[in-house]
Amino acid sequence: MKPKVFIDGKEGTTGLQIYDYLELRLDIELMLISENKRKDPHERSKFLNEADIVFLCLPDDAAKEAVSMVKNPNTKIIDASTAHRVADGWVYGLPELSINQPEVIASSKRVSNCGCHALGAILLIRPLIEKGIIDSNFPISITSITGYSGGGKNMINNYNNNKTSDMFSPRFYSTGQKHKHLPEITKYSLLSVPPIFCPIVDDYYAGIQTIIPLPGxxxxQVYNVLSKHYFNQRFISVLPFTQDDTILESARIVDSNRVEISVHGQNKRCVVTARFDNLGKGAAGTAIQNMNIMLSLPEDSGLKG
Structure with missing residues (x-):
């Protein structure tokens, strides 16, 4: 029998993207709740407990409530919210976190999908700490630029239909250093102190670029560490090192599960970047990758990269 898959919150940005990935797949059975029943607790509970695997594409509190509704011990959950990313009993859903992470994900019934900004930061920082290139209290500063689809349905609607003059230029937000991705960045990058984090939303739909300066x-050397670390990764490529000036477009990678890492600089003035699709690898793509692993399907099934 095909595994049954249910998306709780299919109407949101990530939920719709996951649905688009799954609707034509022949190796799973996609369970669809009636539009007039999608907020009915009894009907939702039925779907949540009949599914082999559930995607939660909900606000944090609603995701926690949905988890409490799952009584079937065999139902596996992938939570796309921030509710469980650093919670006990949950596995962090970033398959490239370590060489053993796919095995950890495969054996888990509770996986919390990584955040888009966090994904780029962790992929750049963690290998450098593991190899001793920097230590855990290195003063990391992260700038991460994303398209407006990263803000969800309301922001998408505002940019598409209600744009005001301030929305035509990049906007720095979460200036108080309380962004919801900071706990997972700190924990899974292996940092002992939270980094300075400057997220920016810009006037384009999709694509993200995470930029980290590494003075000194x-x-x-940084290139050698990262290129060796990600050499055999299906969805991550490290571009050839060059000291030449270049232009890196934040919207270069869309509709893809691919990450491009690059290293730049000279004379111990180093900058590393990660570019990817905030809706793809930064959200729905990684969720599908986690599902494939948890269902013992080929990891790249249904994914572009």
Whole structure:
């Protein structure tokens, strides 16, 4: 029998994207709740407990409530919210976190999908700490630029239909250093102190670029560490090192589960970047990747990259 898959919150940005990935797949059975029943607790509970695997594409409190409704011990959950990303009993849903992470995900019934900004930061920082290139209290500063789809349905509607003059230029937000991705960035990058984090939303739909300066580090050494670390990763590529000036478009990668990492600089003035689709690898793509792993399907099934 095909595994049954249910998306709780299919109407949201991530939920719709996951649905688009799954609707034509022949190796799973996609369970669809009636539009007039999608907020009915009894009907939702029925779907949640009949599914082999559930995607929660809900606000944090609603995601916690949905988890409490799952009584079937065999139902596996992938939570796309921030509710459980650093919670006990939950596995962090970033398959490239470590060489063993796919096995950890495969054996888990509770997986919390990573955040988009967090994904880029962790992929850049963690290998450098693991290899001793920087220590855990290195003063990390992160700038991460995303398209407005990262803000969800309301922001998408505002940019598409109600744009005001201030929305035509990049906007720095979460200036108080309380962004919801900071706890997972700190924990899974192996940092002992939270980094400075400057997220920016800009006037384009999709694509994200995470930028981290690394003063005092040799760019070629950083490149060697990252290129070796990600050499065999299906969805991550490290671009060839160059000291030449170049232009890196934040919207370069869309409709893809691919991440492009690049290293730049000279004379111990180093900058590392990660570019990917905030809706793809930064959200729905990684969720599908986690589902494939948890259902013992090929990890790249239904994914572009």
């Amino acid at each position: 580090l040799d760019p070629k």
